[in-house]
Amino acid sequence: MKHLKTYASVLTLAVASIGSAAQATDLIYGSYLSPEHGNNKFGMERFMEEAKAVSEGSLSFQFIPGGALVGAKTTLEGIRDGIVDGGIVVSLYHASDLPYNSVITNLTAFGGDAAVVAGATNETTLLNCPQCMEEWANWNVKHLGAYSTSMYKLLCAKEVTSIEDIQGWRIRAAGATGRWVNHLGATPVNIPVTDTYEALQRGQVECTVGSLSWLKTFSLGDVAKYVYDLPSGAYFGGSIANINTNRWESLSDIEKKAIIAAAPKAVSGATVMGYIGDDVEYAETGAAADGITINTPSEEEMAMVDEYRKTEADLVIKMAQDAGIEGAEEIVNAFLANLEKWEGIIAEIGHDPAKYEEALQREIYSKLDM
Structure with a gap:
């Protein structure tokens, strides 16, 4: 533990x-x-x-990235046990621990405009799904906000010009995206995104399902030179704004209000400035510089995506009901209604981070209790 504390002091990003x-x-x-x-x-x-700013200095933070204290699959336990006070929880690695939240995460086929999806996800989870919040509480986590990735594509070590090319291939796909990969005729391989570079490099997988910006942020552009621009869902539901419940209860009212006020910054920053912004930047400058070839699906293949999406809501409801999750249909219907609502909001405000944060505050965070 001593060496971790020493390492943490080096990596600390103190506000x-x-x-x-x-x-x-x-x-x-x-x-x-x-x-x-x-x-x-x-x-x-x-x-x-x-x-920090809203609390007028009452709160301070140490930020320790790079997996020095918690990994992709251990952050949930790390927050519960007080190893960290908060962190990024990838809920799809905890489907059995967070079954109600996983109902929403399983709707990956409805991924699209990340700002729309993140708005719908947070409104559903924070306001319309008390079972979801109870699950987080059972893990000693005060959940306050999730992000959405941008639309996934196929990032491959070999060129893809049609779905026929990937028949029998091994494609890294976690959670519900594995169903999509199976539907395409390939074999899903469930490994953490942080292990994807090595898997592609060693030929353990031919492709990964992922955002375009991953070619930069995870350096996958070194080993995946081909992109097939086939809409392949997205991941949403990961907790990025949260705090250990014991720590939350120890905070003053001013500090609690500051944490809630800051949550839209986390959602907007990761979703709009991060995934959407990074995708746009990489498409405009990075892809050509890295020698990336991007191929476009046919109209028939795009129509297949639409047909697949039509069956997913009912399938997710049935899967949840078969697993004994009560109220799954209400959760799915709430998400789909919120998706339509946030499509209208984003149509008006676009991807301006400040306007998006205002919308999140107005529609969601102003309605939360401490």
Whole structure:
């Protein structure tokens, strides 16, 4: 433990103190992602800076990225046990531990505009799904916000010009995206995204399902030179704004209000500035510089995507009901209604981070109780 503390002191990203350090409540947040990943750079860091500012220096943070304290599959337990006070929880690695939240995560086929999906996900989870919040509480986590990735594509070590090319291939796909990969005629391989580079490099998989920006943020552009621009869902439901419940209960009302006020910064930063912004930037400049070839699906293949999506809502409901999850249909219907609502909101405000944060505050966070 001593060497971890030493390493943490080197990696600590301390948000500047206001007032006496002795009076500040110091919180430790961990991330399995590199410091430059959008979830960290735009999401976690903006969240901590905002909470610090709103609390007028009563809160301070140590941020320890790169998996030094918690990994992709251990952050949930790490928050529960107080190893960290908060961090990025990838809920799809905990489907059996978070079954109600997984009902929403399993709707991956409805991934699209990440700002729309993140808005719908957070409104559903925080306001329409008390069972979801109870699950987080059972893990000693006060959940306050999830992000959405941008639309997934196929990022491959070999060129793909049609779905016929990938028949029998091994494709890295976690959670519900595995169903999609099976539907395409390939074999899903469930490994953490942080292990994908090595898997592609060694030929353990031919492709991964993922966001375009992963070619930069996970350096996959070194080993995956081909992109097949086939819409392949998205991941949403990962907790990026959260805090250990015991720590939450120890905070003053001012500090709690500051944490809630900062949550939209985490959601907007990771989703809009991170995934959407990074995808646009990489498409405009990075792909050509890295020698990436991007191929476009046929109209018939795009129509197949639409047909697949039509069956997914009913399938997710049935899977949940078969697993004994009561109220699954209500959760799915709430998500789909919120998806339509947020499509209208984003049509008006676009992807302006400040306007998006205002919408999140107005539609969701102003309605939360401490």
